[in-house]
Amino acid sequence: MKTYYNGTLIGSKSVSSAPLEEGGVITLGRIGSNNWTPPIFGGQLMKLDIFGKVLSSEEIADIYNAGRCSDVEKKHQEVRFVTWESILSQDRTGNVTEVDSGCPAEEEEEEDEKDDCECTHSIWDILYDQTYFNQTLTTEKLTELKSTWNMLEHFVGTLITENIVSHYKVFHPMPAENEVKEYGDCECTHSIWDMLNDHTYFNQTLTEEKLTELNANWNMLDYFVGTPITENIIAYFKAYHPMPAEEDDSS
Incomplete structure (x- = not known):
């Protein structure tokens, strides 16, 4: 364990560690979550993140030097x-x-008018397919997922139009994307390609940077190779790593 102050390493200590199990609770500001009276944290917290790797001293310094209002x-x-x-x-x-915090407030997007029937789309819904759901995620299965966006390499430098999105939906459907899911009184279908309808990509030129960003989504699954894909894992990615267009609603 290493401790940094103002971006500078001030101490380190060897500690034992074990993999985190599903279904646990993270409590901030106190020790434990029982009814007994534990020590209470009386300070301020800001920009607290939990990473899946040990950040280097240089990365820690970059975060500190960028300032608390940055998104580095x-x-x-x-x-x-x-x-x-x-x-x-x-x-x-x-x-x-x-x-x-003293940081400029982010502009809040106006909520779109919602129809009586709402369908939400998530890139992570593909994990509900029988190929993955409640199955152990293997390197081979993950490689198959990562190859999805590689098909877009032929369109780098091209505008992402309705015709391109429709082409992939028709000729390159992915597992689970045409499966009908019930949400209350609504029946909805999902497509991994709906992500391209987001304003980040739709009617925009597809660049190498944007394609790399799309590929980075699947890289987060590297840490779950060898683990069964459960409801909790899918819910985790939907809650903590929503992708563009996932919260768009359509009837």
Whole structure:
């Protein structure tokens, strides 16, 4: 374990470690979650992230030097398993008070009008297919997933149009994307290619950088090779690593 202050290493200690199990609880600001009175943290927290790897001294210094209002931590998005944004969205207990960080507020997008029937699309729904769901994720299966976006290499430098999206839906359907799922009184179908309808890609030129960003999604699954793909794992990715267009609703 290493401790940094203002981006500088100030101490280290050898500690034992074990893999985290599913279904646990992360408690911030106190020790444990039982009814007994534990020590309470009386300071302030900001930009707390839990990464799936040990950051180097240089990476720690970059985060500190960029300032607390930056989003430099998103450079490590594929291993940012618990994000500060997701922590802020959780329920809180006790005497927790929000204070002004002094950072510019992000512009809130206006909510689109919603129809009576709502279908949500998530890139992670592909993991519900029988090929993956409740099956051990193997290197071969993950390689197959990663090869999905490689087909887009032929369109680098081209505008992503409705015709291109339709082409992939018709001629390159992925497992589970045409499976009908029930959401209340609605029946919805999902396509991994719906992600291309997001404003980040749709009617925009597909660049090498954007394609690399798409490929980085599957790289996060590297840490789950050898593990059964369960409901909890899929829910984790949907909650903490939503991708563009996932929260778009259509009837």
